[in-house]
Amino acid sequence: MKKSNYTYVWVSLVVLIFGIIFIPKIVNRIKQGTVVKNDRMNLKTNDDPLAFVLQNGKKRRVPSFTFLNQDSLLITDKDYEGKVYVVEFFFTSCPSICPIMNKNLVAIQNTFAEEENFGIASFSITPEYDTPKVLKEYAERYGITDFDWNLMTGNREKIYELANSGFYIFAAEVPDAPGGFEHSGLFALIDKNGYIRSRVDAYGNPIVYYRGAISEEDGVNDEGETEQISILKEDIKKLLQE
Secondary structure: OHHHHHHHHHHHHHHHHHHHHHHHHHHHHHHHOHHHHOOOOOEOOOOOOOEEOEEOOEEOEOOOOEEEOOOOOEEEHHHHOOOEEEEEEEOOOOOOOHHHHHHHHHHHHHHOOOOOOEEEEEEEOOOOOOOHHHHHHHHHHHOOOOOOEEEEEOOHHHHHHHHHHHHOOOEEEOOOOHHHEEEOOEEEEEOOOOEEEEOEEOOOOEOOOEEOOOOOOOOEOOOOOEOOHHHHHHHHHHHHHO
16 A cells, blocks of 8 residues: 555656646747647748749749729739739738738838839739729728739639639638638749749748738747748748849
8 A cells, every 4th residue: 555655656746847847848839839830831941942833843923914903003914023022812801811911011011111123912802892992091001102012903703713723822702701701811922033932841842822811920820820921021032132
């Protein structure tokens, strides 16, 4: 009986020591996002050139497009030739991820405010509502000042085709979704020649897109996904230097 009591005491002591030493370290790693960063999405941070995104063995280019921007000017993919730019799909009445996405893009805009060869292309997935006037007011409200940041509206079918078939960035009307529409919170990064580029994961595969709905300040979302705005900024700099 005494031996059993001693065994119980020793086991309890070992558990206590483990808790004191290791649990704070585990909690700290989770807070810092290092547990998540060690999964297959661990991204290479070397100085290698960014990867091209391939489809059927060919480099994927931005499809051609023509839409009106917030100033009622006709904007095409040709207006971005020679520029590094970020692409998003959003809508001004979005109550969920769009405000975070566009605050992140404003931060990116401000980081590259002196770069003439940088721009942003935002496509509205509710073009019937998001007229140039509405987009202009939205731009003013969010502090969008870059002349090469176009918030675009136009033919609904063409915008959805551009999103789903051109970029493979999901966008759809979903009545039960917040705001009545559902779309991906991802950003695409485009080089000066119109090719989609990205860094690679720990296995050498392009990540293709960057998470746009998690801010640098937050670091990690509720699903344990780490922010990628910081690495997007790094990769924009790389492409600007090419």
